[in-house]
Every structure is written in C-alpha cells, then in structure tokens.
Amino acid sequence: MQQPLAYRMRPRTISEVVGQQHLVGEGKIINRMVTAKMLSSMILYGPPGTGKTSIASAIAGSTKYAFRILNAATDSKKDLQMVADEAKMSGTVILLLDEIHRLDKTKQDFLLPHLESGNIVLIGATTENPYLSILPAIRSRTQIFEVKPLSEDDMQIAIDRALTDKERGLGDFKVTLDDDARKQLVYATNGDLRSALNGLELAVRSTKPSDDGAVHITLAIVEETIQRKAVTADKDGDGHYNVISALQKSIRGSDTDAALHYLARLIEAGDLPIIARRLQVIAYEDIGLANPAVVQRAVMAVQTAQQLGFPEARIPLANAVIELALSPKSNSAISAVDEAIARVRKGGTGDVPDHLKDAHYSGAKKLGHGVDYVYPHGHPGDWVPQQYLPDKLVGASYFKPTGNSKVEQAYKEQYAKLRQAQQNGLKKR
Template identity: 70%
Template sequence: MQQPLAYRMRPTQIGEVVGQQHLVGPGKIIDRMVKAKLLSSMILYGPPGTGKTSIASAIAGSSKYAFRKLNAATDGKKELQIVAEEAKMSGTVVLLLDEIHRLDKVKQDFLLPLLENGSIILIGATTENPYISINPAIRSRTQIFEVYPLTPEDIQSAIQRALKDVKNGLGSYQVNLSDSALHFLSTATNGDLRSSLNALELAVKSTSPDNDEIINIDLQTVEECLQRKAINADRDGDAHYDVISALQKSIRGSDTDAALHYAARLIEAGDLISLMRRLLVIAYEDVGLANPNACEHTVAAVSAAKQLGLPEARIPLADAIIELCLSPKSNSGISAIDAATTALQSGNYGQIPAYLKDAHYKGAAKLGHGIDYKYPHDFPNDWVKQQYLPDKIKFDQYYQPKANGKYETALNNQYYKLRKAQGKPV
C-alpha cells in the first residue's frame, strides 16, 4: 500500500524542510545543532501540518541516526522498550513522540534515564502549549521550540516540488495545475501542508487525462478534494483585503451580523491568521479606551483561538466580535499617537528640559541633568506641577479624550483636570 503524498515528500535533510526558517534556516538553532552534531531533545509545538514531523525526520536524516515514531496516547511502554533496545544495540535513535502532552507517568519514568544518557534523542510533537500541558520533568530535559503555520508561499513551493519529484511525488504524471487551483491549495488549509499535499494527490489521481495525457486540475477539482469552497476572501489579493476592510468597518459601525458574516468568509477561506490580527487591531483602534475590557477579552480570545485551531477557534473569536460590535467606540488612542507623530515630523519640537534628562551616571550633574527635578511621590497625592514637554511645544495637545463609555469619560475628566492644574489651556 502506497503512503500518502505528504508522507512520501517528508524531508530527509534539514535543507529540505519547508518553512520554519527561524529554526532550521542557515545558522539557526536546529541547523547549528545538526552541523555541530550536538543534538538535544526538544519539544516542537504548533498547529497540525506545519512541519513538526518533517523537522524530526530531517534531523534524523541529516545526522544519520535511526528514526522512529510513536504516539504518547496510543503506544505503550512495550513500544518504548523496543526503541530503547534498538538504541542500546545500534546507537542513538531519534524518537518522534507525537501528542507528547498525553505522556503518562509510567512512560515518562521509563524515558527520563534514556534522555539523560543520550541514547534517545526525543522530539516531542504537540499542538498544546507545553508550558501548560507537559510535565516539568520532561520540560526540564528538553528545549522548546514553537512552529508556525506555513505561509502560502511555503505551501506553493512544496506543491511545485511534489509535482516535479518523480521518485516520491507526482512527477511521473503530466499535471497542469491552474493558477487559481494552486492559489487555493496554498491558502485554504490555514498553513497545513499535509492537507494541501494530500488533496493535490487525490485531485491528480482521480482526474482522467485528456487526449494528450495531460491531467488538468482546476479550482473546482481542488475545492471538491479539500471539501472546501473557495470564498472570495482568498481568490485574489484585492478581494482578501476587501473582506478584512468590510469586517473592520462593520465592527466600527456596530453591525454585529455584518461583522459575523465577513468573519465567516475569512474562516471558510481558512484565513484564521488574518482574522485574529485584524480583531486585535480593531479592538485597540476602534474600541480602545471606551472599553478596555473588550480589548483584553479580544487578546484572550485570539490566544485561545491559536491554541484551538480551526474549527473550534471560531468560538472565542465570535464572542470577541460580538463584544467589539456592541461596545462603545473610541479612536482617541490612535488619533493621539498619530497627532504626536505628525507634530514630531514637523521638526519643531525643541529640547528635553534638563531636569528631565538621565542623571544616573557620573558627571550628569556637571551637565545640569536631573537638577531641580521634582519627584512626584514626594508630594501630596503623588503629583506636583511641573513642565514635561520642551519649551517650544509646552502647550501642545495630542490626546482628544471622548466621553464614550464610563472608562474614557473618567479619563476625560482627569485629563482636563490635570491640564488645568498644569496651567495649560483647556
């Protein structure tokens, strides 16, 4: 029985790994380990299909060690003993232990001395945060590396390599993959290369060639093989940004149902990353100080979504979207920093007052730095009237507070109270 394309295309050398260049790129940590022949046990964590097994396979291939793969949930101590015997007889074995967060104490206790003496190089793979889900005894004996969803460019590169590879890939077939099909395969799986490659193989092997023996793969074919429709969010760059724009404007306009619609487009397109990033921007740009709790809740929702992955990630994100839509809105934060930046770029901003300059070095007093600075905590209510802006711009105002929501209403009152106390125009 032939293995799936994703399995056959698994790299055997570090240089063949797709993506994760922060770990396996030239001069990066795993590349250095392999070249120096100083391998240590590690835990790789990140979403499915992003290269955890590929990295382990490449490490073994690059170091010429035997490579074995077990699952912490389904394989028992007996299987671990077989690997341990192999390591004892033939030398070091690289063991990929999938779902390492499910490792029980019996198997853990068996593994620990083998990690200590180096007979097994353990590469644990997990989609769970190891700092939360993995026993400290294992963590203390491993290095922890995060892997990220592959970019569309990474996946396109892997697809094209598979189409050319005669030995392990689909190079013996004459395949004409349309641009729209290639784009969809590289964007619709949320960075999961395994899903993209296996869908490609199904498309090629289930499509009859034409009279010239060419297998034409179009968008509809890969949609069927991935069981996912190409939503306009990922057909081309303009449509992608149109959906993101519509999402933000819907939340800014407090239209909950419209916002959920555009979020659903991004989810159906498999573009979880863009959705999460945009929600963080919206939280602080459009809700901001009117409801800081909503900003915190959005950060928590995005964190949960990263750990869950699709399809469950849609749940915390939906909660965040609804709260952002129904929250009071304020753009005073972004407006304030943009106003300060614009003023700065004019070049008319003057010198920092001498008493505010750093005085933590010998000779600062001779320069007049820090002298006459009034330490607010030495005064009643921890406040004292003192000028902080340079003379040229001492009356500038960048923050224009709003009274949208209880929190910024309170900030509004305090801001103008302090400006008045400082002798600034209000």
C-alpha cells in the same frame, strides 16, 4: 499501498525543511545543534501540519541517527521499551513522540533515565501550550521551540517541490495547476501543509489526463478534493479585501449580525491569519480605551483561536466579534498617536528637557543632565508638576477622548485634571 504525498515529501535534511527558518535557518538554534552534533531533547509546539514531524525527520536525516515515531496517547510502554532497546544497540535513537501532552506518568517515568543518558533524543510534538500541558519533569529536560504557521511563500515552495519531484512527488504527471486553484489550496488549508499536499495528490490522481497525458487542475477540482469553497480565495483581489473591510466597518458600526456574516465568509475561506490580525487591530483601533477589558478578551480569544486552528477556532472568534460589536467604541488612542506622529513629521520635535535626559554616566551632571529632575514617587499621589515636553511643544494636546463609556469618561476627567494641575504648577515656578 502507496504512502501519502505529504509523507513522501518529508525533508531528508535540515536544508530541505520548508519554513521555520527561525529554528532551522543558517545559524539558528536547531541548525546549530545539528551542525555541532550536539542534539538535546526538545518539544515542538504549534498548529497541525506546520512541520513538527518534518523537523524531527530532517534532524534524523542530517545526523544519520535512527528515527522512530510513537504517539503518547496510543502507543504503550512496551513500544517505548523497543525504542530504548534499539538505542542501547545503536547508540542513539531520535524519537518523535506525537501528542506528548498526553504522556502519562508511567511512560514518563520510563523515559526519563533514557533522556538523562542521551540514548534517546526526544522530540515531543504538540498543538498544546507545553508550559501548561507538559509534565514538569519532561519539560525541565527539554528545550521548547514554537513552530509557527507556514507563510504563503512557504506553502508555494512546498507545492512546487511536490509538483516537480519525480522521485517522491508528482513530477511524472505533467500537472498544470491553475493560479486560482493554487491559491485555494494554500488559503483553504490555513497553513496546514500536510492537508495541502494530500489534497493536491488526490486532485492529481483522481483527474483524468488529457490526450497528451497532461493533468489540468482547476479551482473546482481543488474545492472538491479539499471540501471547501473559494468564498474569498483570491487573497490579492478586491473581493477578499472588501470582506475584511466590511468586517471591520460592521464591528465599528456595532452591527453584530453583519460582523458575524463577514466573519463566516473569512472562516469558510480558511483565512485564520488575516482574521486574527484584523480583530486585534479592530480591538485597539475601534474599541480602545472605551472598554480595555473587552480589548484584552478579544486578544486572548484570537490567541486561543490560533492555537486551536479550524474548525474549533470559530468559537473564540465568534466570542470576540460579538463582544467587539456590542462594546462602546472609541478611536481616541489612534487619533492621539496619529496626531502626535503628524506633528513630528512636520518638524515638531525639539530638544528633550535637560532634567529628563539620561544621567547614568560620568559627566552627566556637568552637562546639567538630570540635575533638576523631580522623582514623582516621592510626592503625595505619586505626582508632581514638571515639564516633560520640549520647550517648543509645551501645551500641546493630542488626546481628545469623547467619553463614550464610564472607563473612557474617567480617563477624560483624569487627563483634564492632570493637564490643568500641570499648567498651574508650572506657572508658579
């Protein structure tokens, strides 16, 4: 039986790894390890299909060490013993241990001395946060690297390689892949390269060639092979941006049902990165100071969704959307900073007052820098009136809260109180 395309296209050397350039790019940490032949055990964590196994395979290929793959949950201590025996014979074995967060103590205790000796270079792979899920004894003996979701460009590069590679890929099939089919393959698999490549192979091998032997892959074929409709597949088109815009405006308008509808469309398109980015923007732009607790919960929900991936990611995303839609709203923070930026762009800057300038160097006092600064923590309430704005901007006011919640009303009252106290204090000087 032929191995799947994703397996056949695994990189043989570090230079063939798609994406993860923060780890394997020129001069980056894993690349330097391989170049210097100074490998150490590591844990790679990140979403499925983003290259954890590929990096391990590439390290082995670049160093010519033996490479073995085991699963911490399903493979036994006996399997680990076989790897250890091989390491004693050959000198070094690179062991990719998948689902390392499920490693039990018996297997851990067996592995530890082999990690210490360097006979086994362990590369643990997990979708879980290793700081929370990996046993401390293993964690302390490994370096931890985050593997990030593949970008659109990364996915395109990998697909092109698979279509043109005649040795390991689909280069002999004379494939024509429509643009909308290619986009669906990238977006609907949500950065999971394994799913994208295996879906592509199924599409190619199950499609009848034309009379000239060419295989034409359409959007409909890709939808069928990966079992996901292109609800908003055209990421560069108006339809996609319209749905994103509608999601934000529905949350801003506190229409929970409409917000859930547009969220569902983006989920069906498999567009987790844009959902994550947009919900964090909405949280700070439209809810902001009216409900800081909900803002933080939304950010946590988004981070959880990114760790889980689809389909489970839909659950924390729904929590975030419902809370954001039902929360009090305030755009006072974005309005304040935008007004401050607009004034700066019009030349509204001015010199920093001397008493606020850096005084941590010899000669600062001769320039009058920091001399008259009053330390607020040395006064009742940790506050004292003194000028902070440049002379030409004294009296400027950017923060204009409406007080749409008890929280923001408290901020509004405190802001007004401090401004008045500041003005009164400066007048007395």
